[in-house]
Amino acid sequence: MQSDLPLYPDQASNFAPNVDALMIYITAICAFFAVAITAAVIYFFFKYRRKDPSDVGVAIHGDMRLETAWIVVPLLLALSMFGWGAVVYVDYRRVPMDTLDIYVIGKQWMWKVQQPTGLREINELHVPVGRNVKLILASEDVIHDFSVPAFRVKMDVVPGHYNTMWFRPTKAGRYHFFCQQYCGTNHAIMGGWVTVMEPMDYAAWLSGSSDATANPVVAGEKLFVEKACTTCHLSNGTGRAPSLNGVYGAQVLLADGSTVTADDAYIRESILQPQAKIVAGYQPLMPSFQGQLTEEQIIDLSEYIKSLQSQPAPTTGSGVAPATGKK
Amino acid sequence: MPREHYLNATYGIRSWLLTTDHKRIALLYLASVTFFFFIGGTFATMIRIHLLTPKGLLVTPETYNKLFTMHGVAMIFFFLIPSIPAVLGNFLLPIMIGAKDLAFPKINLLSWYIYLIGGSFVLYSFSTGGLDTGWTFYTPLSSVYSNSAVTPAVLGVFINGFSSILTGLNFIVTVHTMRAPGMTWFRLPLFVWAQYATSIIFILGTPVIAITLLLAGMERMFHLGFFNPQLGGDPILFQHLFWFYSHPAVYIMILPAMGVISEIIPTFARRPIFGYSFIAGSSIAIAVIGFFVWAHHMFVTGESTYAALTFSLLSYLVAIPSAVKVFNWTSTLYKGSISYDTPMLYALGFIGLFLIGGLTGLFLACLGLDIHLHDTYFVVAHFHYIMVGGAVMGYVGGLHFWWPKITGKLYPEFLARVAAITLFLGFNLTFFPQFILGYLGMPRRYSSYPPEFQVLNVMSTAGASILALGYLLPMVYLIWSMRYGAVAGPNPWPATGLEWQTASPPITENFEVTPEVTWEPYDYENRPDLGLAIHGAPSPAHGDD
Numbered sequence: 043m044q045s046d047l048p049l050y051p052d053q054a055s056n057f058a059p060n061v062d063a064l065m066i067y068i069t070a071i072c073a074f075f076a077v078a079i080t081a082a083v084i085y086f087f088f089k090y091r092r093k094d095p096s097d098v099g100v101a102i103h104g105d106m107r108l109e110t111a112w113i114v115v116p117l118l119l120a121l122s123m124f125g126w127g128a129v130v131y132v133d134y135r136r137v138p139m140d141t142l143d144i145y146v147i148g149k150q151w152m153w154k155v156q157q158p159t160g161l162r163e164i165n166e167l168h169v170p171v172g173r174n175v176k177l178i179l180a181s182e183d184v185i186h187d188f189s190v191p192a193f194r195v196k197m198d199v200v201p202g203h204y205n206t207m208w209f210r211p212t213k214a215g216r217y218h219f220f221c222q223q224y225c226g227t228n229h230a231i232m233g234g235w236v237t238v239m240e241p242m243d244y245a246a247w248l249s250g251s252s253d254a255t256a257n258p259v260v261a262g263e264k265l266f267v268e269k270a271c272t273t274c275h276l277s278n279g280t281g282r283a284p285s286l287n288g289v290y291g292a293q294v295l296l297a298d299g300s301t302v303t304a305d306d307a308y309i310r311e312s313i314l315q316p317q318a319k320i321v322a323g324y325q326p327l328m329p330s331f332q333g334q335l336t337e338e339q340i341i342d343l344s345e346y347i348k349s350l351q352s353q354p355a356p357t358t359g360s361g362v363a364p365a366t367g368k369k
Numbered sequence: 370m371p372r373e374h375y376l377n378a379t380y381g382i383r384s385w386l387l388t389t390d391h392k393r394i395a396l397l398y399l400a401s402v403t404f405f406f407f408i409g410g411t412f413a414t415m416i417r418i419h420l421l422t423p424k425g426l427l428v429t430p431e432t433y434n435k436l437f438t439m440h441g442v443a444m445i446f447f448f449l450i451p452s453i454p455a456v457l458g459n460f461l462l463p464i465m466i467g468a469k470d471l472a473f474p475k476i477n478l479l480s481w482y483i484y485l486i487g488g489s490f491v492l493y494s495f496s497t498g499g500l501d502t503g504w505t506f507y508t509p510l511s512s513v514y515s516n517s518a519v520t521p522a523v524l525g526v527f528i529n530g531f532s533s534i535l536t537g538l539n540f541i542v543t544v545h546t547m548r549a550p551g552m553t554w555f556r557l558p559l560f561v562w563a564q565y566a567t568s569i570i571f572i573l574g575t576p577v578i579a580i581t582l583l584l585a586g587m588e589r590m591f592h593l594g595f596f597n598p599q600l601g602g603d604p605i606l607f608q609h610l611f612w613f614y615s616h617p618a619v620y621i622m623i624l625p626a627m628g629v630i631s632e633i634i635p636t637f638a639r640r641p642i643f644g645y646s647f648i649a650g651s652s653i654a655i656a657v658i659g660f661f662v663w664a665h666h667m668f669v670t671g672e673s674t675y676a677a678l679t680f681s682l683l684s685y686l687v688a689i690p691s692a693v694k695v696f697n698w699t700s701t702l703y704k705g706s707i708s709y710d711t712p713m714l715y716a717l718g719f720i721g722l723f724l725i726g727g728l729t730g731l732f733l734a735c736l737g738l739d740i741h742l743h744d745t746y747f748v749v750a751h752f753h754y755i756m757v758g759g760a761v762m763g764y765v766g767g768l769h770f771w772w773p774k775i776t777g778k779l780y781p782e783f784l785a786r787v788a789a790i791t792l793f794l795g796f797n798l799t800f801f802p803q804f805i806l807g808y809l810g811m812p813r814r815y816s817s818y819p820p821e822f823q824v825l826n827v828m829s830t831a832g833a834s835i836l837a838l839g840y841l842l843p844m845v846y847l848i849w850s851m852r853y854g855a856v857a858g859p860n861p862w863p864a865t866g867l868e869w870q871t872a873s874p875p876i877t878e879n880f881e882v883t884p885e886v887t888w889e890p891y892d893y894e895n896r897p898d899l900g901l902a903i904h905g906a907p908s909p910a911h912g913d914d
Contacts, residue, residue: 047824051810057740064737065808072728079699079724083717086702090638091709096902098893099640099705104697109647112696113689120685123735128678130737135674150514184510185604187669187744191810194741198670200605201509202598205671218819222744222812224503226510227431230815333599 054217054238055193056210060130062194068123075116134195137208141176142169145341148179148186148199148221151228156341159248160257165234167219169211170244176208178306180337187223190236198223204307211238262346265339269331277350283328284321290348295322309344370777370856371872378877389474390877395460396775397481402452403844405488408495409443410840412436417799417833423820433816434501435517441504443495446526447488449756450618452764453625454571455484455536458564460775462540464868464875465558467549467884472542473535480535487529494522503814505615508596508607512588523586530579533621537571540564549867551886558866558890559648563628566652570617570624570659578614581607605670612663620659622756623723624652626763627694630716633770634698635891636864637713638705639901642891644697651690658687668739677736684734691727695720710862711785715766718793722758726751729804747807750800758796765792765843772847773861777874778854784846792839798832863899865891 053059090099144167145156155163169175179188181201188207189196192215197207221232239247266272274283290309293301297320302308311318313335316328335343375392385393416436419427428436459477463470471477494500498518502511511519544557544565557565584595585607594600596607635642642648664672664680698720707713729751732738742748766789773779802825811822818826860869865888871880888895 048809049805050808061737061741064735065732068732068735068738072731076724076728079695080721082699083702083720086699086705087707087717090702090705090707092639092706094902096900097639097706098901099638099707101641101892101894102643102700102704103641104644104647108696108700109644109693113693116692117686117689120688120731123731124682124685127681127735127737127739131668131677131681131740132674134737134740135677184514185507189744189810189812191741196669196740196743200671202603203605203671218810220810220812224434224505224507224510224744224814226501226514227434229434230430230812230817 052192052213052215052217054211054213054215055190055195056212057130057134057194058192058212060133064126064130067126071119071123134207137176137206138174141174141208143176143178144169146177146179146188146199147182147337147341148188148225148232149182150184150226151221151232153188153219153221153232153234154338156258156338157248160259160261161248167234167236168244168247169236169238170241171211171214171238172241174208174210176206178341179205179207180310180341182337184225185223186221186225186232188219189222190217190219192217192236196222204310206306211236214238214240258342258345259349261339262342262344262349265335265343266346269334271343274327282325284324286347287350290351294319296320297322297324306344309347310340313340313343370874371876373876374777374872374874375877376776376874387478389470389478391459391463391471391474391477392775392875392877392879394477394481395456398451398455398459398484401481401484401488402448402456405443405447406452409440409448410837412440412443414833414837416440417830419816420818420826421830423818423823425817428816430816431501432499434503434814435499437814438500438503439495442491442500442522442526444756445504445618445622446529447484447491449622449760450533451484451536452622452760453629453767454540454564454567454621455480455532457560457629457764457767457771458540458567458625459536461771461868462561462564463543463547464871464879465561465866466544466547466552467867467880467886468543468547469878469880471539472547473539476535477539480532480539483535484529484532487525487527487532490521490525490528492525494518494520494525497521505611506582506585506607507611508585508588508602508604509598512585512595513597519589520586523582523589527579527582527586530575533571533575537568537575540568541572549884549886552867553886555646555649556886556888556890557649559631559642559645559652560625560628562649563624563631563652566656567621567624569653569656570621573660574614574617574621577610578618581610581614584610605667605672608667608670609664612666613660616663616666617656617659619752619755620655622760623763624655626719626760626767627652629763629767629770630698630719631694632864632866633712633716633766634701636770636862637708637710637716638702639707639893640701640705640891641889641893642697643700643703644693645890647693648697651693654690655687658683658690662687665734665739668736669743681734681736685731688727688731688734691723695724695727709786711780711782711789712766712770714786714789714793715762715769718789719759719762719766721793722754722762722796725801726754726758729754741810742807744813745807746803746811746813749813750803750807753800753803758800762792762796768843768847770862771868772850773857774868774873774875776851776854777857777872778850779857779861780843780850780854781846784842788839788842788846791835791842795832795835795837795839799829799836800832802826802828802832860899863901865893865896865899 147154153165155167179199181199186199193209195209197205215238217236219236274281275286277285277287279285289304292304294304295301314332317326320326419425500522501517502515587593588595594602596602596604631648662684665684668677806825857873859873
């Protein structure tokens, strides 16, 4: 447990110890310089105080060796901070493959969370200890930011973009999450709690409810038919548009000769701005669905497309319903 | 005091409102920026009182959001940015280089009127619904979703930008063309170098914020899609454009203060400044490198990893010239003859606070740490250490230093020292706890907060009340001294600059005869005219240039 006046928040993710170690390193260097310079100023202040009103100081105009030293030494130290910071950051931005994917949608002024089973939460996020968790972040209106101080993670939630962040919770408990990008009137209460559970508890919590319609893959499949996507995106590849079987995570060759990885952002863009990236061998025929789909519907469609991994899509849900799960 | 000087040369309201004398325009600016400082300070006081309790003590969340937004807009655009350049710079720059006025006296007056018009638009916004977008005006909150008076505020800041541009233009032309005989570039006071570097940013940066805010305003008024994704725009584009100006704007605020400190320290240590050319060059380096660090405000927007790495590295580079200045100032104290006069207390306070503000910038430039610290109170503390601990301490210190020149009167020294120390202590108590709050994760711009953050917030509010007293004190005794202060004489400290070679207050033309400069800056050894004891032989030229 921490004291009444802690200096750092709980360490509850894989990133927390790294970030804290980096903090200590930079604090140590900065404290050294702050103390040394302040001590020098105070020492000179008393040592060379004016004794006689007409006194003048000794004319010393400069020293090249000193100037060189206090350019080079701080530069080297600064570069070491940059380097270490870069290592931590690259780790943070490189999302591992085996993640538990959870959608998080920010809107003025609440968070909607959708677990992989389709289970929905409001201003609550349940995650298991020890699993790599990826959050896919979308906004329905202004820019928000999803931040968990105990995990030392933060990512803006930008309308029109999918941002992703990941972490591996290391300690069960309940931790604050905040909206950390000012978003209007109720910004300060747009937060909630992350509940980190033991994996068994998490599984029990997830299955503690059943609601077939909540399954995003099922909902997405229904939308896929309703919006007439099936007219062109034939699964055998003979349609006017490319087959979507196995597309998620694959490299897609585009008409301009470049390739792109079909990730969440690509799927989203292809739905909303189909003309942005045209698949090689196909005509730019697809209409934009901008403004016709809610963020949740886009997620459902994405989940359905992600489920098309060269095998028949599941036609029945795993059966989940609104949770009364453990808090 | 001289019988006739710039204050009594002519009388009447017209002689002030239509003046082209840079010194009078400086005083017009002094009155107007003080007015905005008072407004911004009132908002700050309300913010700190509100945050005494976790649920918020004073106002609704909506009003709180308006308070911190209007605090930021008033302080940044209408106090900090014009404060030192338009008040002290306007007054001193021509005198320091031995000129009669700025190169374009009428444009100088025009810039003040533009400032007033911009300020009026902003005050109109404040009083008709207020502004709740944050001073950063992030889209699409500002351009679509906010219900407050965004349009007049955006127009006000847009208009005000031209005032900065004209001031910058005036300063650059003046320094190039109007230096007195013998006033070579490397004899320029470091305050002039700092104003010159600031002017470069004024001219290159301000047009970008102007066009950015105009685009946001057009999106709001005419639904043109620049930044709103639903209209095909990109909200991140706004941030790039906004910070392309607004990061250099930080240097607009701090560089002139550094210039003030570079004048005060050699004067009160009575010796040449250590490393003149390094301090002068570092001002230019900051102005230039400062243009290439803007996206460090955007490390968590999802910008590419390569962009983040580049901007982090460049941000570390811009720290070096600031470090060079601090080392040189400290070394200037070595073997000086140091007095405890009020301007020196401000200068030493500046070093201490700027040191903390600058060093904490290294935490935020660090990618791995910024993920955690971004948009927390750590950032709030960091930039207040730079802008209040640095820029405002420099401004108030400079006001004291040149007050005898501006008014011809001395302020009460004891009260002034008390105020300087009060400000230093109050400032640290206000803002140091916020570093810890930030690391604990408290987000900025929150009108309410989890109860575990209360202790540090109460400390901060206690500090703010001391800080407010520290600001009220100089307002009272400086005004008092204009009538009742002792007569200062031309050079009370004494100092070496040209501005101290003329009467206090100066005559309208600044000098009876155009001066000729035959000495190096801050050179006490070869200045028998100052009436000080001189030990040792006359020194040779600079060791470092």
